[in-house]
Amino acid sequence: MLVDDDELSLIALRHLIKGVSYINLLKVSTNPIEAIDVLQTEEIDLLFLDVEMPKLNGMELIKSLSSPPLIILTTSHEGYAFEAFEYNVVDYLLKPVELPRLIRAASKAKEIFDHSHENIDAFSNDFIFIRKNSVLNKVMVREILWIEALGDYVTLQTLDKKFTLHITLKVLEKKLNPDRFIRVHRSFIIQLEHINTIDDSVISINNKPIPVGALYRENFMKRLNLLF
Numbered sequence: 001m002l003v004d005d006d007e008l009s010l011i012a013l014r015h016l017i018k019g020v021s022y023i024n025l026l027k028v029s030t031n032p033i034e035a036i037d038v039l040q041t042e043e044i045d046l047l048f049l050d051v052e053m054p055k056l057n058g059m060e061l062i063k064s065l066s067s068p069p070l071i072i073l074t075t076s077h078e079g080y081a082f083e084a085f086e087y088n089v090v091d092y093l094l095k096p097v098e099l100p101r102l103i104r105a106a107s108k109a110k111e112i113f114d115h116s117h118e119n120i121d122a123f124s125n126d127f128i129f130i131r132k133n134s135v136l137n138k139v140m141v142r143e144i145l146w147i148e149a150l151g152d153y154v155t156l157q158t159l160d161k162k163f164t165l166h167i168t169l170k171v172l173e174k175k176l177n178p179d180r181f182i183r184v185h186r187s188f189i190i191q192l193e194h195i196n197t198i199d200d201s202v203i204s205i206n207n208k209p210i211p212v213g214a215l216y217r218e219n220f221m222k223r224l225n226l227l228f
Contacts, residue, residue: 001027003035004050032056051075070109088149115164149187185213
């Protein structure tokens, strides 16, 4: 689904999407309030959403959804980038959108969607079993590096594998041992023992920069003080 109050932007984006074979465009709307009704009643897997719109902007629309689809934001302004990822979006496209950049964003969404059948079948303090198709994969908890939220999905990164699970970060957080894992951002949970460096408000784990959100910083620093 495409939601943008600017007709010219919609025309341009529709034209680009025709070049992406695995995207099936079902709905187009210039009215964000009407779009909410569609998103709540129809099965939309991926939403291309403008940020600046009258009556209801893109961020407000996301907050109004109890179960948002995968979202790629589109906007003419770079200043929304940091806020955008606070809402667990897949990607953030600057207008005018060019086809190579759109394909890159769409590929990220497709990877998440293609792995959405991966689910946790069993969970203990030491290991979890993740079902991928008909195969159960045993993942040792000590090997989990970080978990990143993407809407109603999470990506779980281990030392050598990545899984995409159809579960929210909030639900998964309740299953994790709080002595080992900590929420450091709206979109990230990390395993403390895998931290390589901390530079101001950025953690590095295996060369992956992970932000520390303002709401989580105090608790994170307290945990570090207890560790050292």
